[in-house]
Amino acid sequence: MVRSFLWRACRGALPSGANLLRRVESIDPTCCRCKVMVETDIHALFECPLVQRIWESAGIDVDVEWGHITSMEEWTRMAISHGDASTSSRWAMINWSIWNDRNDIFHGREGNAPITIVECADRYRVNYLQASSQEIPPSGTNLVGCHQNWKAPPIGSWKVNVDAAMFEGVGSGMGVVIRDHEGSVVRAAVQHVRQRWNVDVIEAKAAALGLSLAYQMGVQSVILESDSLQIISILKSGKVPLSYLGNVITEIVEWGSKFNCISYSYVRRSGNEAAHGMAHYMPISFLTRVWVDMCPDAIADIVSSDLMSDFF
Ligand SMILES: [Zn+2]
Numbered sequence: 001m002v003r004s005f006l007w008r009a010c011r012g013a014l015p016s017g018a019n020l021l022r023r024v025e026s027i028d029p030t031c032c033r034c035k036v037m038v039e040t041d042i043h044a045l046f047e048c049p050l051v052q053r054i055w056e057s058a059g060i061d062v063d064v065e066w067g068h069i070t071s072m073e074e075w076t077r078m079a080i081s082h083g084d085a086s087t088s089s090r091w092a093m094i095n096w097s098i099w100n101d102r103n104d105i106f107h108g109r110e111g112n113a114p115i116t117i118v119e120c121a122d123r124y125r126v127n128y129l130q131a132s133s134q135e136i137p138p139s140g141t142n143l144v145g146c147h148q149n150w151k152a153p154p155i156g157s158w159k160v161n162v163d164a165a166m167f168e169g170v171g172s173g174m175g176v177v178i179r180d181h182e183g184s185v186v187r188a189a190v191q192h193v194r195q196r197w198n199v200d201v202i203e204a205k206a207a208a209l210g211l212s213l214a215y216q217m218g219v220q221s222v223i224l225e226s227d228s229l230q231i232i233s234i235l236k237s238g239k240v241p242l243s244y245l246g247n248v249i250t251e252i253v254e255w256g257s258k259f260n261c262i263s264y265s266y267v268r269r270s271g272n273e274a275a276h277g278m279a280h281y282m283p284i285s286f287l288t289r290v291w292v293d294m295c296p297d298a299i300a301d302i303v304s305s306d307l308m309s310d311f312f
Pocket of ligand 1: 035
């Protein structure tokens with residue numbers, strides 16, 4: 001819930017007065033709290049003097065802490081990169097609570113006192129953390145240390161997520177998304193080919209493509225991440241099979257040796273959605289398509305969602 005709220009906020013998709021006015025001409029876009037300013041998303045969650053009181057009762061001086069914010073996306077990035085996990089999750093919960101209170105007022109109900117809004121956020125956060133710490137880990141696997149959600153790499157490293165797609169009777173696809181420590185996309189790529197290799201070969205080809213793109217960027221420290229346990233296990237073991245797959249593995253290892261630091265990481269499918277999306281992205285061309293410092297809109301949603309899951 002909180003995640004999808006923030007995700008919409010980052011995409012500028014909250015139904016604030018200003019956003020509604022774009023769709024409905026007859027709407028009054030004035031902030032329902034202060035009744036003075038036009039209600040943009042930033043106004044509703046940050047700039048409104050009455051909202052600043054809510055932040056104050058949470059013990060957060062927004063002006064001192066954040067200064068001038070121009071977009072929710074900017075604010076979210078700042079909140080993620082400047083605070084530890086617990087500060088950023090509290091920040092997220094308070095935003096969500098402020099927005100819920102705003103919806104009450106918007107629909108003619110009475111708003112809550114600032115302290116009540118903050119208490120509600122804190123209570124919800126505690127419940128949420130308790131519930132998630134009780135989650136039962138999936139059984140039947142021996143993937144010690146493997147993670148389920150996408151995690152940003154440490155500062156100075158770049159994470160290269162790769163994935164394969166198979167198009168029945170048509171060909172295969174390879175997807176790559178390279179992100180920095182803030183989770184920003186620096187390269188996104190897709191390559192579709194007519195060959196119908198088996199899935200391991202395509203996964204390996206995607207890995208080679210990912211590393212070649214990272215190499216072209218000139219970065220030195222790379223984490224190659226795939227949801228193919230087979231490929232990551234082979235790369236970690238260093239035992240190259242005597243097959244066509246082995247040739248592609250050798251190619252990956254050669255690319256890998258060009259970096260100062262390379263590691264191979266297995267992630268569950270849920271943490272590899274962005275690369276999965278790229279591998280399946282509009283199979284209309286057999287050329288390699290590369291996006292620099294951005295990614296297609298369809299993937300941007302997944303990237304934001306990955307960023308949110310890094311919060312908690
Ligand atoms: Zn206002």
